Amino acid sequence: MTERVPVLITGGGVAGLTAALLLQRQGVAAALVEKHASTSPQPKARRFNQRSNEVFRSLGLAGAVAEASAPLASFSGMLVGTTLADAQWPEVTEALRASLAQHATMGDHSPAPSVLCPQDVLEPVLRNAAEARGVSVRFATELVSFTQDDTGVTAELRPAGGEPYRLEAEYLIAGDGSRSPIREALGIPCGGYGHLADNLDIAFRADLTELVRDKRFNLCTIENPAASGAFVSVNGTDRWLFSTSDFPGSAALDDEGWRELLRTIVGVPDLDVEMLSRMPWESGMYVADRFAEGRVFLAGDAAHSMPPMAAAGANTAIADVHNLAWKLAAVLRGTASAALLDTYHPERYPIAYATAEFSSLVSGHLGTMVKSVTNGEGPRFDPSAAMFGVQYDEGAFVPDGRGPAPVDHYGPAGRPGTRVPHAWLDGTGAPGGLPAASTGASTGVSTVSTVSTVSTVDLAGPGFVLLTGPDDSRWAGDADALGLQLVRVGDPAWLAEVELGDGGALLLRPDAVVAWHSASGIGLRDALSRVLGSPATVDA
Template identity: 35%
Template sequence: MTDDTDSRKDTADTPVLIAGGGPVGLALATELGLRGIACVLAEKRDGSLPVPKMSQASTRSMEFCRRWGIAEQVRNAVWSASHALDFVYLTSLTGFELARQRVPSYAARGHLPYSPEGPTHCPQIFFDPILAGRAKSLPGVSLRYNTALTGFTQDSGGVTATLADSVGGAEETLRAAYLVGCDGPGGLVREALDIPLDGLGTIARSINIFFRSPSLAALHDKGWARFYRTIDETGCWGELIAIDGEALWRLTVFHDSSEAFDAGAYLRRCAGQPFEYEIISAQPWDRRDYVAERYGQGRVFIAGDSAHQCSPTGGLGMHTGVEEAVNLAWKIEAVLRGWGGAALLDSYGPERRPIALRNVELSTQSYRNITGIPAVQHITEPGAAGEEARAAFGRQLADTQLYSVVDHHKVQYCYEDSPVCIPDGTPPPEEGVEYVPSARPGTRAPHAWIEEGTSTVDLFGDGFVLLRLGAAPPSGQVLEDAAAARGVPLRIVALEDEGIAGIYQQPLVLVRPDGHVAWRGPAVPEDALALIDRVRGAA
C-alpha cells in the first residue's frame, strides 16, 4: 500500500523490517547483520518447527552457510558422514530394487569441480535453528517471534508497519526504511501490494506423513539413502525420505485428492509389510507452480515463497529464496550507505524473477518426470513374469538423472540482461549434464582452489572485488580510484595461477558483493567512472 501524500523523511526505528522467520527471512537477517545493517524480523509463530518441510541445503546455500560461518554445523547437524545419499527406485522397502542413482556419502564425496561445498542433508527442523542462532548472534539483528505484521503503508521516506502480539494482541507501530515480505504464499505483503501470480497454479494434491520408526532401517536390505521412490502397478506414487538417518522419516504421497486418506495404509504400502511406527503429522498440501509478476513496489519487496512456489522435487524452493535474500541484502546496504544508485534496488526483480521462472519450471518438470514413470504389470510379483517386468523396467530407468535437477545447474546461472551487469557479448554455455565453468558477466563467479581449504568463492561477500588474473595482468588502479571517488568499497586481489585465469577467461574480472560477475575485460575501459556507475545502479 502506498500513501503518496506523505513524503516524510523521519528517522526509521529500524533500517529493514523483515516479515517472516522461515529460512529466507533468517538468511536475509543474517546477511544484513553481517553487513552491519540493523533489522527487525517479525515472525507470527513462536519459532518452533513441528514438521520438516525442506530436507536439503543446496550447494549454493551451503556456499552462503560457509560465508556465514555455519557450514560445518549444518553438515554435521544430523546426517552421518558415512551414510550414502542415493536415490533408490523400488517396489517397496522390503520388495524389489529397480534402479539406483548413486550419490556418495560426505566421507566419500571428495571435492566437487564446481564448488568448495556440496548439497547437504539438513531438514528444516534442524537447519532453521542453526541459522536463527547465527542471526541472533549478530549485533543489530532482532528476532521477534509471536509478532505478526498486520498492515503497512509506505511513502517516499519509508514504511510504517503495524505489528501485533500473536499471543496478547497488543499492537505497535514501527517505522522502517524498507520492508521485505518473506511471509510465505499466503502472506500479507504480496497481497497488500496486489501483485498477481503467473504459473500453472496447483499441479497436485499431495500428502506428507511425518513419522518415527527406529526399527524401519533394519526392516529392509536397501541400505541408507536419502530418497526411496516407490513404484508398483499404479506407477510411481510416493517417496520416502530419511529425515535424521536414524528414526525420523517422511513419506510423501505424490497425489491423493480424496477427502479422507489412511496414513497407516500408505506407510504399510511403502514398507511392503506391517511395522511399528508413530505418526507425528499427516497433512495434505497443494503442490504449486507460480511466480509473482513483480518482486516489489517502492520500498517494499518480496522474497522466498511470497514470490514463488514450486514442487520440492527439484530441491529449488529454499535455494531460490536464499539466493534472493543475498541478492537483495547487498543492494539495501549499498543504498543505505549512500553508494548505491537509484536503480540498484530496481534491479532486484529483473535479476531474480527470471531465475525463479527457470527454477519453478525445472521443479515442475522434475515432478512430472517422476510421476510420469509408467505403471507396469507384474512388477511386484515374484517369479519369471515379475523378473522380466522388473528387468525391462530397470533398463528404462537407467538414466535416473531425468528425475532430479543436475546439481551444478543450481550453482551456475546468469543474470542475463541485468541492468547492473555489463555484458561482454559471449554466448551462455549449454546447460548439459557435464559442468562447464563460466565467468560471463551476470554469472556466479566460478569456484577454483587458491590453496588447500581456500576457494575463489571465499573472496567474495564484502564489497566489490577486482580479480587480476594470470602472470602479468593489467593494473586495476584506475578502477580502484573510480570506485573510491563514488564511495564504492572495492579491493584488488591478484591471482597468478594460470588455471584460475583460464577459468575466468579475462585478466580483469569485477565481482559483486553477492559473488556474481559484474564485468570482465582485457583492460579497464577508458571511462572507469561509467563502469562503476553502471554496476552500482547509477548509470
C-alpha cells in the same frame, strides 16, 4: 514511540532468516517477525545445493550446517519398490548413468558441498546464528498491516498475547510464504502453470535402522495398491516422512488408520509407529509478476512457489536474498542510488520462473519426481551449467560483448552476470592458505580469514572485490581510491578459464557475481558507477 529499523523482514523461514544474516554481515540492522512461535516443525526442503552452501559458508556457518546434515551424509540414493522392505536400487540405464556422471563433476566447480539437511533442522541453526549476532528476531509476532510511501514502510505488528505496535522501516522484505498476505495486499498477480497436484505429507517416527542399513536412501518411490508416493529420510534412523497424493479417503483416516497403512507400505506388519504430523499441501507453479513494489521486495515462496524438485524453492529463495541483501545495504549506506534496487526483479525473475517451470515438468509430487530421475525420462540438462553457469540477462553488471554463457555445458568464463568460477588458491594460486591481498577502505570486514582453504568464490563480500592476474600494477591505485579489496590470483588454469591475462581484472559483487571484466574496454571507475547507479565512491 514508534520503533524504526532500516529493514523489516516478515517470515522466519529459510528466506527470511538467511536475509537477516546477510544484512547483518553487511552491517545493516534488521528486524525479523514471524507469526508462528517457532521455526517449521516439518522437514519440508532437505537438499540444499552447493550454491546455497556457498552462502552459508560466507556467513561462517559451514561447520554448523555440516553438523546438522551429518545424520544424512550417507543417504544419497533413490529406491523403488512396492514396499520399503522390498525396495531396490533402480536399474542403471544409459540415461541414468550419464546423469550420474554429470553430477559427479559438480564438486569441481564449488568450494561447498550439497547436503541433505531437513528444513526443521536447518532453520534453528539459522535462527540461533541470527540471534547470537544481534539480529532482532521476533517469533510469535504477526504483521497485521502495512503502508508505504516515498520515505519508507510503516507496519503494525501484533505479538501473541500482547498489544499491537508500530514499526517504521526504510524497506520491507516479504518472505511470508506461498500465500503471502503482503503479495496479496500489493495486488501482485502470479503466473505459471498453477495447480498441479494435491499432496499429503505424513511425518512419523519408527526405528528403521536395520531395514535401511544396506540401502541408505534419500527418496524411495512406492507403488502399492494401498497408497503410492515416496518415503523420505529425515534423520536416517527413526524419523521419516511419507509423501503421497491426497487420495480419496485419506482425510477420513485417523492416526491408527495411518499407522496400519504405514506398516503395509513399509512392509513390516508389527512395526511400532508414532504419528508426528499430517500436512496437506498443494504442488503448483505460481510466480509473482513483480518481485518488487515500491519499497517492498518479495523473496522465496512469496515470489515463487514450485514443486519440490531437489528443494528448488528453498534454494532459489536463498539465491533471492543473496542477490537482494547487498543491494539494500549499498543503498542504505548511500554508496548506490535507489536504481540499484530496480535490478532485483530483472535478475531474479527469469531464473525463478525457469526453475519453477523445470520443476513443474517433472514433479507433481515426490513419487513422479523420483521416477523421472531414475527412468531418465525427465528433461535433459547439464547440472553444472544450470547451477554455476547461469547468466543474468540484465541487471547490475557491465556486459563485455562476449555474448551469453552456454546453457548446454559449463562455461561462464568470467562473463559479467555469472557467478565467478571456483578455484582453490593461496598467495601463488595453489590450494591452501590465504590469498595475497592489499586492502583499501573496503566496507565491512573480510571473511577470507575465517576459512583455512580459500576459494575465489569465498572472496566475495561484504564489499566489492577486484580480482587480478599476477600483475596488478595497473589496478592497485584505482582499487585503493575506490575502497576495493584487491586480490591477485596466480592460478594459470583459473586465469585461462575466465579469459583473464596476467594484467587483467574482474570486479566481483558481494554475491559472487561478476560485475565487470577488464576486456569490456570500460574503465573500472565508470563500470562501478554503472553497477551502483551513482558515481563510484570509497566504501563501494
